[in-house]
Amino acid sequence: MLAVWVRGVPGFAAGVQMQVKVADSSLPVPVTVGCPWEARRVLGKPGGVVRLRAFAVGRSPVVLCRTPRLPAFLRWPVKAWSGTSPRLGGMLAARAGCHSPCAEGASSDVPQRLSNGCQRPRWWRLLLAYLLTTLALPGWTGTCQTENLLLVTLDGLRWQEVFSGIDGAIFRDAGVIRHHGLFAGFEATYWRHTREARREALMPFLWSVVASRGQLLGDRTLGNLVQVANPYHFSYPGYSEILTGIVDPAINSNDKVPNPNRSFLEWLNAMPAFAGRVAAFASWEVFPAILNVPRSGLPVNAGFAPLVLPGNPAVTLLNALQTEVPSPWDTVRLDAFTQRFAAAYLAAARPRVLYVALGETDDFAHDGAYDLYARAATRNDTMLRALWEQVQADTSYRDRTTLIVTTDHGRGRTPADWTSHGVGGAAAPDGYAGDEETWLAVLGPDTPARGVLTGGDTVVAGSVAASALALLGIDRAAMDPEGRMAPPIDGIVDCTRAR
Numbered sequence: 035m036l037a038v039w040v041r042g043v044p045g046f047a048a049g050v051q052m053q054v055k056v057a058d059s060s061l062p063v064p065v066t067v068g069c070p071w072e073a074r075r076v077l078g079k080p081g082g083v084v085r086l087r088a089f090a091v092g093r094s095p096v097v098l099c100r101t102p103r104l105p106a107f108l109r110w111p112v113k114a115w116s117g118t119s120p121r122l123g124g125m126l127a128a129r130a131g132c133h134s135p136c137a138e139g140a141s142s143d144v145p146q147r148l149s150n151g152c153q154r155p156r157w158w159r160l161l162l163a164y165l166l167t168t169l170a171l172p173g174w175t176g177t178c179q180t181e182n183l184l185l186v187t188l189d190g191l192r193w194q195e196v197f198s199g200i201d202g203a204i205f206r207d208a209g210v211i212r213h214h215g216l217f218a219g220f221e222a223t224y225w226r227h228t229r230e231a232r233r234e235a236l237m238p239f240l241w242s243v244v245a246s247r248g249q250l251l252g253d254r255t256l257g258n259l260v261q262v263a264n265p266y267h268f269s270y271p272g273y274s275e276i277l278t279g280i281v282d283p284a285i286n287s288n289d290k291v292p293n294p295n296r297s298f299l300e301w302l303n304a305m306p307a308f309a310g311r312v313a314a315f316a317s318w319e320v321f322p323a324i325l326n327v328p329r330s331g332l333p334v335n336a337g338f339a340p341l342v343l344p345g346n347p348a349v350t351l352l353n354a355l356q357t358e359v360p361s362p363w364d365t366v367r368l369d370a371f372t373q374r375f376a377a378a379y380l381a382a383a384r385p386r387v388l389y390v391a392l393g394e395t396d397d398f399a400h401d402g403a404y405d406l407y408a409r410a411a412t413r414n415d416t417m418l419r420a421l422w423e424q425v426q427a428d429t430s431y432r433d434r435t436t437l438i439v440t441t442d443h444g445r446g447r448t449p450a451d452w453t454s455h456g457v458g459g460a461a462a463p464d465g466y467a468g469d470e471e472t473w474l475a476v477l478g479p480d481t482p483a484r485g486v487l488t489g490g491d492t493v494v495a496g497s498v499a500a501s502a503l504a505l506l507g508i509d510r511a512a513m514d515p516e517g518r519m520a521p522p523i524d525g526i527v528d529c530t531r532a533r
């Protein structure tokens with residue numbers, strides 16, 4: 035993310051290039067600057083992060099509001115600034131420009147409510163900005179690094195396996211093993227005498243890279259709780275909660291009903307800075323409905339859909355294999371296709387926000403195949419590593435990308451009901467104890483390396499949406515002025531970290 039202060043500009047003209055100094059560079063960078071409504075949203079929030087969004091020329095031109103004019107006496111050299119000042123102990127924020135109501139010049143494809151952020155700046159704010167900017171810059175380290183987001187969901191993978199590895203009470207029951215000929219190998223691969231060793235054997239990327247450099251939430255043995263807030267504890271309501279930030283009681287089935295609620299992906303895709311740079315890949319064919327593709331226009335490759343990526347022989351082969359390799363399930367493809375499509379798209383289309391929804395863990399669990407469920411978890415972990423290594427090997431993504439991993443629901447806690455989840459079904463109208471329990475992992479340049487969290491407040495799945503926005507420097511109030519979304523997760527976004 036560019037942290038900027040704009041020089042010598044009396045007011046912002048949307049779509050006009052200006053010279054902007056980037057915090058970590060002495061070179062002026064030409065950017066296009068739009069109305070800093072995001073900054074306005076968090077003014078005055080102690081410790082908050084305020085950012086004027088600037089977008090490199092050649093990416094997405096910004097047209098959020100009409101050219102403002104500042105009074106002549108306010109035309110000092112520094113006209114806008116964003117960030118936090120650890121030296122001054124909290125909020126330091128200012129903006130200039132955009133002082134005429136943006137609605138007058140807002141482009142038609144920008145939600146009008148966004149223009150609320152562009153009101154006439156108060157003279158004292160401008161003066162304060164000038165003084166504090168001048169005084170505080172030497173000690174200023176506050177800037178978010180996250181420009182891009184990877185969100186990955188692993189359907190119905192229990193927190194029990196994530197934090198404790200395979201369950202000895204479950205896997206020794208021969209009835210849950212599908213590949214009996216490989217059982218000795220399964221046990222040798224996954225069984226260890228401590229939970230720490232078992233979980234590392236199951237998900238080595240999570241327990242090496244994420245555990246040492248990021249955060250893992252949801253270990254109930256340590257009193258850290260993550261759960262869905264929706265009352266249903268199955269997939270569509272869970273994904274809707276994660277992606278929209280709200281619980282809609284009307285989302286009560288897995289049917290392909292277009293989601294009436296807007297996801298943060300859809301909202302971002304309507305922003306000039308993200309337009310056309312948000313995409314989703316999913317193993318489950320219901321995702322086009324969850325993300326309401328007819329309305330959102332998001333590129334969503336899901337189920338058994340081929341990927342159209344001309345000139346990519348690997349994708350051509352994958353498309354052919356998808357029709358030749360039978361899936362065990364009628365509505366879910368194997369995750370390898372989803373993952374490789376997503377990786378190819380990431381390399382070719384350069385999305386800023388990529389959502390990858392993997393599904394095998396849930397389906398193998400429903401099938402009662404614990405060995406295949408565990409192996410799917412390990413393959414998913416390998417896919418996480420591959421995605422992470424792909425972005426870290428790419429200079430335009432490296433250290434500017436945050437990875438969030440979570441799940442849409444839990445499952446039963448016992449050997450008798452670990453296969454199941456969901457409230458309201460005929461078999462178990464009241465659901466299965468523990469099937470609301472989930473987990474979450476975060477890894478990125480703005481997330482303090484705290485490892486496995488202990489205690490603290492319960493986190494709900496809906497907080498993923500606001501957390502994703504916060505990592506991208508956007509206050510959720512911009513998307514959700516009514517305040518319906520769950521708040522961002524405490525402690526995973528710290529934009530005052532030094533590089």
Ligand SMILES: [Zn+2]
Nearest residue numbers: 190269396400
């Ligand atoms: Zn399920």
